[in-house]
Amino acid sequence: MTSREWNGLGWAVLVVTLVSGLLVAAAVVPGWPLSDSRGPLGAISGVARAPDHFDRWVESIVPLLFLVFLLPGVVYGVATGVIRRGADMAKLMVESMAAMAPIIVLSFFAAQFIEYFKYSHLDKMLAYSGGTMLAESGLSPSALIVAFILLTATFNLLIGSMSAKYSMFAPIFVPMLMLVGISPELTQCAYRIGDSVTNVITPLNAYLVIILVVMQKYAPKAGMGTLISTMLPYTIVFTVVWTAMLLAWMALGLELGPGGPLTYTPQ
Amino acid sequence: VRDSAGVVAGLGVVYLAGSGHAARQQKGPYMGEPPSTRRPKRTLLDWVEWIGNKLPDPALLFVIGALLVMAISAIGASAGWSVQAKRLEVVTAPVLDEAGLPVVDTETGLPRVEPVLGEDGRPQTRLVEDLTQNNGQPFTARSLLSADGLYYAISSMVDNFINFPPLGIVLVGMLGIGLAERSGFIGAVLKAVMLVVPKRLLTPTMVFLGIMSSLATRATSRPSG
Numbered sequence: 001m002t003s004r005e006w007n008g009l010g011w012a013v014l015v016v017t018l019v020s021g022l023l024v025a026a027a028v029v030p031g032w033p034l035s036d037s038r039g040p041l042g043a044i045s046g047v048a049r050a051p052d053h054f055d056r057w058v059e060s061i062v063p064l065l066f067l068v069f070l071l072p073g074v075v076y077g078v079a080t081g082v083i084r085r086g087a088d089m090a091k092l093m094v095e096s097m098a099a100m101a102p103i104i105v106l107s108f109f110a111a112q113f114i115e116y117f118k119y120s121h122l123d124k125m126l127a128y129s130g131g132t133m134l135a136e137s138g139l140s141p142s143a144l145i146v147a148f149i150l151l152t153a154t155f156n157l158l159i160g161s162m163s164a165k166y167s168m169f170a171p172i173f174v175p176m177l178m179l180v181g182i183s184p185e186l187t188q189c190a191y192r193i194g195d196s197v198t199n200v201i202t203p204l205n206a207y208l209v210i211i212l213v214v215m216q217k218y219a220p221k222a223g224m225g226t227l228i229s230t231m232l233p234y235t236i237v238f239t240v241v242w243t244a245m246l247l248a249w250m251a252l253g254l255e256l257g258p259g260g261p262l263t264y265t266p267q
Numbered sequence: 268v269r270d271s272a273g274v275v276a277g278l279g280v281v282y283l284a285g286s287g288h289a290a291r292q293q294k295g296p297y298m299g300e301p302p303s304t305r306r307p308k309r310t311l312l313d314w315v316e317w318i319g320n321k322l323p324d325p326a327l328l329f330v331i332g333a334l335l336v337m338a339i340s341a342i343g344a345s346a347g348w349s350v351q352a353k354r355l356e357v358v359t360a361p362v363l364d365e366a367g368l369p370v371v372d373t374e375t376g377l378p379r380v381e382p383v384l385g386e387d388g389r390p391q392t393r394l395v396e397d398l399t400q401n402n403g404q405p406f407t408a409r410s411l412l413s414a415d416g417l418y419y420a421i422s423s424m425v426d427n428f429i430n431f432p433p434l435g436i437v438l439v440g441m442l443g444i445g446l447a448e449r450s451g452f453i454g455a456v457l458k459a460v461m462l463v464v465p466k467r468l469l470t471p472t473m474v475f476l477g478i479m480s481s482l483a484t485r486a487t488s489r490p491s492g
Contacts, residue, residue, distance in 0.1 A: 009455050062436050066443035073447030082450050096445020109329035111431035116333050120340035121406045125350040163433030266355045
């Protein structure tokens with residue numbers, strides 16, 4: 001690291017601290033933009049106050065993250081000379097957006113598929129008939145969670161995008177598993193396990209190519225098959241251990257987080 | 268470095284998988300001959316790779332999915348599929364007084380009820396028809412291949428796209444994170460952390476940073492991970 005980079009890093013860290021401090025203040029001080037009428041405690045706990053309305057800072061989390069990354073990024077760029085004019089900043093953003101082109105294309109088709117599914121009512125029909133079947137099958141929640149993890153892991157081989165896959169899964173599996181008394185939080189937790197364990201072995205993961213290039217620096221003869229067979233043990237171990245961890249957590253009956261119960265109980 | 272990987276409990280997993288990996292490495296696959304001079308043995312993993320390469324692009328998979336939904340919706344509509352919406356309900360029983368008579372709530376004038384607890388001490392639930400959905404009627408399949416269905420499929424395309432929930436979130440998030448990455452800020456933070464950390468803690472730190480950077484980008488979600 002050059003002294004210029006250290007200098008830039010110093011300024012950027014200062015900015016992150018300032019911005020984060022301001023945002024926390026904005027959420028805690030009554031009357032500030034992000035503060036909630038319920039006072040500082042409610043603003044910190046992040047618990048929903050109505051089913052469709054969260055605290056102001058939760059509602060604006062994505063723009064806040066945007067600012068928390070953007071501002072130090074700009075300061076660092078200016079301090080190190082990467083950004084000299086406004087146009088440089090715009091150029092870096094254009095490059096970031098250009099890198100997102102594949103997900104824009106994917107989103108277009110994924111959105112059509114999901115909305116067509118909704119229009120046809122097949123999504124609700126699948127959710128309710130599946131949920132009724134699961135409820136009558138008498139399978140334990142643990143067995144269902146394991147099955148859902150394996151299903152997600154398998155689908156993840158085909159559709160890597162976490163958000164596109166969840167848009168497809170959530171309308172079906174969240175209500176389906178709620179009918180068996182599994183909370184949406186637990187469903188998402190299981191989804192996260194299945195969604196992560198097979199990332200490193202699916203040839204459809206765009207980042208696998210990048211991993212392969214780095215790997216070939218050390219093992220020039222390595223191909224995609226070498227990479228996948230090298231990483232497969234990790235996938236297996238991760239799947240087993242994380243599933244076991246979740247099942248152990250369920251057995252302990254602990255909440256997944258504040259206001260995040262394991263089971264769904266209707267009001 | 269390898270020894271220190273066991274320090275944190277969670278890292279034991281990585282360590283175990285890593286030693287398995289090392290055992291594989293001794294036999295080689297990539298220490299052996301180049302694939303061109305020796306006919307490679309077809310293992311399950313080779314088939315995985317072969318099938319993976321034959322699969323269409325994920326975007327195309329969704330096109331195929333959309334076409335399948337259209338076909339199935341038409342079949343379902345003509346076959347008259349219907350499914351009743353269900354919901355969970357807590358099983359309740361009237362509260363009885365000592366004489367065995369129902370207790371009446373003085374405010375509402377109705378018998379008071381309480382949840383029935385199961386063996387595990389939690390309220391018992393049962394499936395009942397959910398009459399709040401679809402005006403109490405069962406859901407029936409709507410064909411996308413009828414005149415109305417096809418009109419919907421075409422006319423809704425733009426709205427479907429711009430209202431796709433993850434799209435705006437991902438793009439806004441990446442405007443900020445992408446700039447921080449491209450200006451060199453994120454790289455500098457990672458480098459600085461690795462320089463400051465003592466050598467024995469490099470592996471745990473690397474794992475920790477991997478988790479943190481995954482969290483940071485996951486908060487706004489990423490294309491394929």
